[in-house]
Amino acid sequence: MVLHVTPKGLFCPAGDFHIDPWRPVARALITHGHADHARDGHGAYLATDLAAPVMRHRLGEITLDTIRYGEARQIGDARVSFHPAGHVPGSAQIRVEVGGEVWVVSGDYKLEADPLSTPFETVRCHHFISECTFGLPVFDWPDAAEVAREINTWWSRNAAEGRFSLLGAYALGKAQRVLMMLDPTIGPILTHGAIEATNAVMRAQGLPLPETHHVTPETDLCARQGALVLAPPGALAGPWARRFRPTSTALASGWMRLRGVRRRRAADRGFVLSDHADWAGLNRAIAETGAETIHVTHGYTDIFARWLTEQGYDARVLRTEFTGETLDEAGET
Ligand SMILES: [Zn+2]
Ligand SMILES: [Zn+2]
Numbered sequence: 024m025v026l027h028v029t030p031k032g033l034f035c036p037a038g039d040f041h042i043d044p045w046r047p048v049a050r051a052l053i054t055h056g057h058a059d060h061a062r063d064g065h066g067a068y069l070a071t072d073l074a075a076p077v078m079r080h081r082l083g084e085i086t087l088d089t090i091r092y093g094e095a096r097q098i099g100d101a102r103v104s105f106h107p108a109g110h111v112p113g114s115a116q117i118r119v120e121v122g123g124e125v126w127v128v129s130g131d132y133k134l135e136a137d138p139l140s141t142p143f144e145t146v147r148c149h150h151f152i153s154e155c156t157f158g159l160p161v162f163d164w165p166d167a168a169e170v171a172r173e174i175n176t177w178w179s180r181n182a183a184e185g186r187f188s189l190l191g192a193y194a195l196g197k198a199q200r201v202l203m204m205l206d207p208t209i210g211p212i213l214t215h216g217a218i219e220a221t222n223a224v225m226r227a228q229g230l231p232l233p234e235t236h237h238v239t240p241e242t243d244l245c246a247r248q249g250a251l252v253l254a255p256p257g258a259l260a261g262p263w264a265r266r267f268r269p270t271s272t273a274l275a276s277g278w279m280r281l282r283g284v285r286r287r288r289a290a291d292r293g294f295v296l297s298d299h300a301d302w303a304g305l306n307r308a309i310a311e312t313g314a315e316t317i318h319v320t321h322g323y324t325d326i327f328a329r330w331l332t333e334q335g336y337d338a339r340v341l342r343t344e345f346t347g348e349t350l351d352e353a354g355e356t
Pocket of ligand 1: 055057110
């Protein structure tokens with residue numbers, strides 16, 4: 024096997040490396056900077072040059088080598104390259120070729136283009152290891168331009184009525200994508216510290232984010248009525264959010280497609296916006312790889328593997344420890 028799961032993670036014996044391992048290893052190839060993929064404690068890291076700044080910010084002093092999209096590298100008997108996954112800035116699918124057999128590890132991915140991430144690229148392979156976070160037909164994403172209109176309409180109505188618009192979005196990737204959708208003529212944009220820290224890293228690497236104001240205890244909120252406030256989903260219900268009054272709260276997540284989730288999370292509005300492929304996107308991506316064997320991980324694996332088997336694929340469930348996609352966090356990491 025070119026790649027197989029060990030207790031430490033996905034391992035390539037020919038190259039003696041792991042991909043997105045969940046226990047400390049000597050050499051880790053990392054698809055992207057989300058916490059369940061880029062973990063602490065590895066001896067050496069390899070990631071794209073575009074993912075590196077966020078990884079350094081999150082993991083501190085690490086031994087990190089970078090690679091550009093499409094650049095090939097020989098590691099032992101394996102030939103390795105990274106290709107755009109379209110999930111968040113710098114995210115990659117990792118292609119591993121050993122003795123003419125090609126495997127691709129998708130990491131997390133989405134097919135729809137956004138202004139910050141390098142667009143997803145199909146990589147032909149024999150074995151495709153695919154996430155399937157949203158691997159149910161109910162998950163079909165609306166057009167992002169339509170979602171942007173919904174968000175801005177909600178915000179301008181709140182602003183006109185003197186309310187804050189408190190919007191929950193995951194700090195790495197989703198929040199910046201939302202920022203690019205906002206109409207800054209409506210009012211000021213305020214940010215929670217976790218989001219502002221990621222914004223700073225991305226601005227420093229040249230991503231053109233709009234102006235934002237970090238909320239501190241000194242921020243004069245009376246002067247900012249009608250502002251949009253961007254925060255991680257977990258901060259929406261806590262004491263941090265209580266200072267914004269009156270307010271309307273909302274979440275931006277693929278999970279908003281499910282009835283009841285928004286209500287349980289006590290949000291007034293839900294915007295369907297995901298950094299993952301929807302049902303149609305997963306099926307299209309898988310078909311276009313030309314792979315015969317599909318290994319699925321993340322989310323609705325059993326149901327999705329059964330569906331793929333019915334479609335004629337050799338589909339298998341890969342037991343991994345990628346944990347970020349829980350409904351609880353609505354974080355979709
Ligand atoms: Zn992710
Ligand atoms: Zn993930």
